[in-house]
Amino acid sequence: xxxxxxxxxxxxxxxxxxxxxxxxxxxxxxxxxxxxxxxxxxxxxxxxxxxxxxxxxxxxxxxxxxxxxxxxxxxxxxxxxxxxxxxxxxxxxxxxxxxxxxxxxxxxxxxxxxxxxxxxxxxxxxxxxxxxxxxxxxxxxxxxxxxxxxxxxxxxxxxxxxxxxxxxxxxxxxxxxxxxxxxxxxxxxxxxxxxxxxxxxxxxxx
Amino acid sequence: xxxxxxxxxxxxxxxxxxxxxxxxxxxxxxxxxxxxxxxxxxxxxxxxxxxxxxxxxxxxxxxxxxxxxxxxxxxxxxxxxxxxxxxxxxxxxxxxxxxxxxxxxxxxxxxxxxxxxxxxxxxxxxxxxxxxxxxxxxxxxxxxxxxxxxxxxxxxxxxxxxxxxxxxxxxxxxxxxxxxxxxxxxxxxxxxxxxxxxxxxxxxxx
DNA sequence: GTCTATAATTTGATAGAC
DNA sequence: GTCTATCAAATTATAGAC
Numbered sequence: 001x002x003x004x005x006x007x008x009x010x011x012x013x014x015x016x017x018x019x020x021x022x023x024x025x026x027x028x029x030x031x032x033x034x035x036x037x038x039x040x041x042x043x044x045x046x047x048x049x050x051x052x053x054x055x056x057x058x059x060x061x062x063x064x065x066x067x068x069x070x071x072x073x074x075x076x077x078x079x080x081x082x083x084x085x086x087x088x089x090x091x092x093x094x095x096x097x098x099x100x101x102x103x104x105x106x107x108x109x110x111x112x113x114x115x116x117x118x119x120x121x122x123x124x125x126x127x128x129x130x131x132x133x134x135x136x137x138x139x140x141x142x143x144x145x146x147x148x149x150x151x152x153x154x155x156x157x158x159x160x161x162x163x164x165x166x167x168x169x170x171x172x173x174x175x176x177x178x179x180x181x182x183x184x185x186x187x188x189x190x191x192x193x194x195x196x197x198x199x200x201x202x203x204x205x206x
Numbered sequence: 207x208x209x210x211x212x213x214x215x216x217x218x219x220x221x222x223x224x225x226x227x228x229x230x231x232x233x234x235x236x237x238x239x240x241x242x243x244x245x246x247x248x249x250x251x252x253x254x255x256x257x258x259x260x261x262x263x264x265x266x267x268x269x270x271x272x273x274x275x276x277x278x279x280x281x282x283x284x285x286x287x288x289x290x291x292x293x294x295x296x297x298x299x300x301x302x303x304x305x306x307x308x309x310x311x312x313x314x315x316x317x318x319x320x321x322x323x324x325x326x327x328x329x330x331x332x333x334x335x336x337x338x339x340x341x342x343x344x345x346x347x348x349x350x351x352x353x354x355x356x357x358x359x360x361x362x363x364x365x366x367x368x369x370x371x372x373x374x375x376x377x378x379x380x381x382x383x384x385x386x387x388x389x390x391x392x393x394x395x396x397x398x399x400x401x402x403x404x405x406x407x408x409x410x411x412x
Numbered sequence: 413g414t415c416t417a418t419a420a421t422t423t424g425a426t427a428g429a430c
Numbered sequence: 431g432t433c434t435a436t437c438a439a440a441t442t443a444t445a446g447a448c
Contacts, residue, residue: 007431022316025231029424039433044425099315106312108377109305110232123381131382153383154401161371162364168374169367171314175329176337177359188359195360203409213413235442245415250443252413 008046010036012056015043019057020103024111027054055118058107062122065100069093070129079141083159084197086134090163091193098167105168131156147204155204162196214252216242218262221249225263226309230317233260264313268328271306275299276335285347289365290403292340296369297399304373311374337362353410361410368402 005013014036018027029050033040047053072086094101108119138152147155166173166189174181179188211219220242224233235256239246253259278292300307314325344358353361372379372395380387385394 023229023231023312025229026316028422040424041426041434042432045431048425050424102308102311102315105308105374105378106229109308110228135383150401150404151397153385154398155405156383157372157375157379157398158368158402158405161367161375164375165367165371166363168311169363169370172311173363177341177362179359191357192360192363195356196364198356199361199364199409200405201409202411203405203407205408234440246442247415247444248413254443256442 007036007038007042010038011043011046011053012060015053015057016061019054020061020099023103023106024054058118059122061100062104065093065097065104066130068130070133073133073137079137079146080201082137083201087159087163087193087197087200090160091189094164094167095189098170101164102168145206148206150204155200158203159196159200162200166192213242213244213248216244217249217252217259218266221259221263222267225260226267226305229309230260230313265328267306268310271299271303271310272336274336276339279339279343285343285352286407288343289407293365293369293403293406294399296366297395300370300373301395304376307370308374351412354412356410364409365402365406368406372398 011032015027015032018032018035021027022031029043030040032053033043036042043050043053047056069086069090072089073082075082077085135152135156138147138155141147142149142152173179174185179185217238221233221238224238224241227233228237235249236246238259239249242248249256249259253262275292275296278295279288281288283291317325341358341362344353344361347353348355348358379385380391385391
């Protein structure tokens with residue numbers, strides 16, 4: 001966290017912002033260079049071409065959102081506490097990186113063939129402690145009788161969806177539901193955490 | 207549904223497929239022309255330029271996914287029946303147009319300035335019977351004591367998210383959760399309908 | 413209305429001086 | 431390592447014949 005940032009770092013940082021916002025094709029090299037405060041030729045000097053820069057960014061973004069949080073499920077807490085902690089922290093993580101989920105889904109569904117190698121490579125790197133430990137936790141709780149016998153994958157999707165969907169759809173939802181982005185947003189999100197835990201726990205308890 | 211389709215219709219149909227799949231920038235005019243089985247010059251003849259064609263497509267797509275289904279909430283059924291019907295039919299609608307939710311969210315969040323006029327114009331057209339009637343229904347049920355007193359907007363988001371999220375995230379989820387796209391997918395979605403109704407109803411009942 | 417050929421523009425990539 | 435100037439390729443848009 002030194003005052004001077006290497007050029008490579010500046011590029012990666014700027015590229016992440018632009019790519020996440022505009023997508024692979026919407027992002028322009030010139031715009032990234034401007035955002036990084038350097039010259040367009042530097043992008044090629046450090047990353048050879050747009051594709052390679054994009055791949056690097058995608059990798060970083062992916063790791064950022066999947067590489068953490070599984071530790072919550074590796075404690076001895078009750079399921080209720082684990083879930084409460086997870087939703088609290090995951091909501092925070094997503095709120096701080098609001099555009100990332102949409103970016104990842106968009107790029108994967110759009111990228112089709114060309115992106116699959118990158119995607120699979122990342123999958124190999126065991127970044128996926130999160131879904132695995134989460135689902136194991138659910139299964140354990142089912143066996144202990146803390147949760148009704150429901151397909152744990154479906155519970156997992158419902159929980160993640162309940163947290164993530166709001167942030168993906170916020171541009172529409174805020175208009176539809178008349179949530180003032182500047183004033184009420186933070187309260188709405190805090191309220192949301194509590195309600196999601198509440199609905200899910202009541203929804204799956206025996 | 208005549209055998210011969212007007213050229214304009216052929217273009218719009220093809221453009222929708224390509225734009226929804228590849229996004230505004232990923233889609234190329236040549237590709238759209240090929241898909242429509244006509245010449246590239248025709249696109250300009252009918253729609254002047256790419257932006258206007260895109261705007262038309264966006265409008266159509268938006269209407270397709272928001273213009274229906276509110277009638278479910280205008281019946282005298284119990285809340286439980288309404289919700290069951292809604293989730294069943296909305297799941298079907300999304301499954302048949304799987305790429306549309308992601309497309310809409312991506313384009314709105316990406317389009318920023320240029321897209322807002324289109325978006326607002328569509329909003330004016332009262333296509334939004336769905337969220338309004340849905341939320342009113344929830345509020346009524348709360349007053350009747352069929353549902354606990356929870357912010358109806360939060361319930362709305364949770365329900366829509368539970369239905370839509372799976373389809374948005376399917377490319378990732380199917381890998382993570384090892385759902386075979388060809389073999390198990392349909393069963394998984396049918397199972398999902400039942401479980402979502404189950405979790406939500408138990409989650410919000412008094 | 414529809415096509416082919418071509419212009420105009422955008423944008424990724426490189427050469428070469430410093 | 432960094433920059434300016436320039437090239438090459440891709441892509442949108444138009445002209446003009448039929």
